[in-house]
Amino acid sequence: xxxxxxxxxxxxxxxxxxxxxxxxLALTDASAKALVNKVVxxxxxxxxxxxGLNAMIAEFERxxxxxxxxxxxxxxTLGADARSLSSGQMRAYTDAFRGYVARKYGKRFNEFVGGxxxxxxxxxxxxxxxxxxTVYLRGESPFEVRFLVSDRSGKDLFFDMVIEGxxxxxxxxxxxxxxxxxxxxxxxxxxxxxxxxx
Amino acid sequence: MLPVSxxxxxxxxxxxxxxxxxxxxxxxxxCGTPDPALTRSEPFDPYEAENRKMHEFNRSxxxxxxxxxxxxxxxxxxxxxxTLVSNFATNLSLPSAIVNSALQGNGRAMSTDLYRFIVNxxxxxxxxxxxxxxxxxxxxxxxDFGQTLYVWGVHEGPLVELPFLGAATTRDSVGKLVDLFTxxxxxxxxxxxxxxxTAASVSSSLSxxxxxxxxxxxxxxxxxxSYAATRSIYLQNRRFKVSGGGSEGFADPxxxxxxxxxxxxxxxxxx
Numbered sequence: 001x002x003x004x005x006x007x008x009x010x011x012x013x014x015x016x017x018x019x020x021x022x023x024x025l026a027l028t029d030a031s032a033k034a035l036v037n038k039v040v041x042x043x044x045x046x047x048x049x050x051x052g053l054n055a056m057i058a059e060f061e062r063x064x065x066x067x068x069x070x071x072x073x074x075x076x077t078l079g080a081d082a083r084s085l086s087s088g089q090m091r092a093y094t095d096a097f098r099g100y101v102a103r104k105y106g107k108r109f110n111e112f113v114g115g116x117x118x119x120x121x122x123x124x125x126x127x128x129x130x131x132x133x134t135v136y137l138r139g140e141s142p143f144e145v146r147f148l149v150s151d152r153s154g155k156d157l158f159f160d161m162v163i164e165g166x167x168x169x170x171x172x173x174x175x176x177x178x179x180x181x182x183x184x185x186x187x188x189x190x191x192x193x194x195x196x197x198x
Numbered sequence: 199m200l201p202v203s204x205x206x207x208x209x210x211x212x213x214x215x216x217x218x219x220x221x222x223x224x225x226x227x228x229c230g231t232p233d234p235a236l237t238r239s240e241p242f243d244p245y246e247a248e249n250r251k252m253h254e255f256n257r258s259x260x261x262x263x264x265x266x267x268x269x270x271x272x273x274x275x276x277x278x279x280x281t282l283v284s285n286f287a288t289n290l291s292l293p294s295a296i297v298n299s300a301l302q303g304n305g306r307a308m309s310t311d312l313y314r315f316i317v318n319x320x321x322x323x324x325x326x327x328x329x330x331x332x333x334x335x336x337x338x339x340x341x342d343f344g345q346t347l348y349v350w351g352v353h354e355g356p357l358v359e360l361p362f363l364g365a366a367t368t369r370d371s372v373g374k375l376v377d378l379f380t381x382x383x384x385x386x387x388x389x390x391x392x393x394x395x396t397a398a399s400v401s402s403s404l405s406x407x408x409x410x411x412x413x414x415x416x417x418x419x420x421x422x423x424s425y426a427a428t429r430s431i432y433l434q435n436r437r438f439k440v441s442g443g444g445s446e447g448f449a450d451p452x453x454x455x456x457x458x459x460x461x462x463x464x465x466x467x468x469x
Contacts, residue, residue, distance in 0.1 A: 072467060108413055127467075138277065140409075141288065141328075142337065152467040159467075165438020166431050174430040178423035 027151035029122045032129035035156045036147045039067045040117045040133060047112045057106030061098065064105075069150070069157040070098050073169055076159075077176045081187070089187055096194035101172070103198035114138040117145065127152065128159070135163075241429055242356055249359035253425045256364055257418060264407055265415075271401065272408025280405045282326045287398035288338070289318045289325025294381040298341035302349040307339035314338055340439060343380055344373025348440040357429065365432040 046059045064070065074097040075082045075090070085093065115137040122131045128150040136142045148160040160169045176190070179197070183189035243249065272280065292315040299308040314330040322329040331337075347369050355368025366374065384392060407414060421427035 104416070107416075111410060111413065138281070140284075140406075142331070150467065164435055166434045170434060171427070171430055174426050175422060178421065178426050182422055 027129055027149065027156055029124065029129060031151075031156055032131055032149040033119065033122045035067060035149055035158065036119060036122075036131040036133065039063060039147065039158070040119060042067075044116055046109060047115060050110075050113050053107065053110065056109040057102055060106035060109065061102030064102055065098065067158060069153045069155075069159045070094060070101075072153060072159050073101075073172075074098070076169055077173045078180075079173060079177065081180065081185075085187055089191070092191050093187065093194070096191045097176075100194045100198040101168075105168075107198075112137065120144075241433055242354065243429065244356050245358065249357060249365070250425050252359035252361060253365075253428070256359065256362065257424065259362060260418060264404070265411070268404040268407030269411050270408070271404045272411070275405075280409070283398050284402040284405055285318070285322070285328045286325045287395070287402035288328070289315065289322070290383060290395045290398065291381075292318075292338065293383050294377060295339050295341040297380045297382060298343055298346045298377075299339055301343075301346045302341065304339070304341070304349075307341055310336045311339050311341070342373055343376040344370035344436075345440040347373055357433075359425075365429050367433075367436065370436060 042059075042063050046056060046063075051059075071094055074094040077097065078085070078093070082090070112135075115135060117133050117135050120132045120134055122129055124130075125148075128148050131147045131149060133145050133147070134142050135145055143164050145164075146160075146162040147158045148162065149156060149158045151157075160167050162168070179193055180187075180190050183193065275283075292311045296308055296311045296315070299305075299311060314335055317330045317333065317335065318325050318328060321327075344367075352369050357365060357367055358371050359365050360371060360374075363374065383395065387395070417427050417431065418424050
């Protein structure tokens with residue numbers, strides 16, 4: 001009896017010691033889902049409000065800045081070229097990239113009017129969590145969007161959006177690569193182009 | 199950004215014996231060796247110069263014909279009617295998907311599509327209404343012969359830019375060709391009625407071109423390199439579809455044997 005109690009106590013406190021710091025340290029299915037829930041709620045709000053184009057772009061930029069890891073997305077769209085940038089160039093590139101993405105994808109929101117996004121499930125993949133959602137658009141078969149969420153930046157943020165297998169990050173990597181080719185690899189030229197693109 | 203692959207007119211009503219012979223030859227050629235398309239990070243595109251010329255041709259066809267027709271169609275036809283036509287076309291594509299699921303030995307996809315087809319054809323008034331989706335039935339499989347070839351272990355092969363249809367891997371070009379023959383409806387239905395299905399499918403493609411006009415325009419006409427952009431989007435979307443939707447589907451570990459390629463999304467924090 002006494003033995004049992006002691007064992008239970010030891011096991012219990014060991015479990016408590018393990019469990020207590022968990023929420024602060026690790027990204028869980030629940031916290032990944034909570035993040036995407038907020039993103040989806042905000043996006044659904046923007047779709048439902050059906051405001052003007054510029055307002056939608058501004059809203060998208062706000063959502064993107066708040067819930068996505070723009071730094072890592074921007075950096076990975078440069079691929080190996082990212083290593084050659086000075087920190088000042090990297091900052092300028094990231095800012096230009098943020099505006100470019102907001103304009104390019106914010107514009108698309110008017111096609112979503114009358115539609116909605118629903119979260120389906122979440123699972124762990126390698127070092128991140130993948131939250132699956134379904135997009136319902138008027139007159140179209142529903143399609144899938146996955147949000148890849150990581151906490152390796154120090155915060156829970158998503159670092160990619162994958163629509164029917166098409167990754168925003170990988171597609172922009174192709175596009176940025178083409179833009180960089182057009183400038184013969186000149187980063188400052190690319191940054192100038194990005195400011196007016198999208 | 200949207201499922202671009204839907205924008206393709208895939209039911210050209212032609213068939214010929216040489217085409218089938220070519221398909222068989224390509225199939226045989228594609229088997230046996232490791233898939234070179236999946237062992238490198240760059241797209242496997244040895245005919246890029248020719249493909250780029252065909253891409254320019256396709257762009258000019260889009261600009262002159264498909265885009266104006268699609269935009270005009272979407273403007274002229276009420277949204278609800280567009281939805282009916284697109285539902286009708288989708289429903290008629292199910293029997294072909296059922297045949298392909300059978301060829302893949304995928305009983306679950308087969309029965310999913312079969313139930314959808316039965317429900318939409320009866321309660322959905324001949325497929326005009328997507329009652330199955332309203333009833334929360336599982337989504338359709340979209341199985342096609344390109345996917346069947348993937349399941350059978352055929353490699354992707356080099357990219358080919360097909361006239362009017364756009365980018366495709368060799369495997370999926372053969373798949374598109376064979377799918378002209380896998381639709382049981384084309385054998386069961388007499389020829390004047392067959393035309394309705396083809397017409398609905400063409401209309402539905404135009405409708406997609408019209409409805410997502412801005413998105414498709416942004417890829418075709420606003421990208422720094424529209425060929426590279428469509429190629430990347432096509433490959434990502436196609437690999438996702440043939441592998442049945444898992445995010446592991448971008449690369450084919452069966453072919454490459456490389457665990458590094460089994461998940462397409464390398465962790466960007468590790469660079």
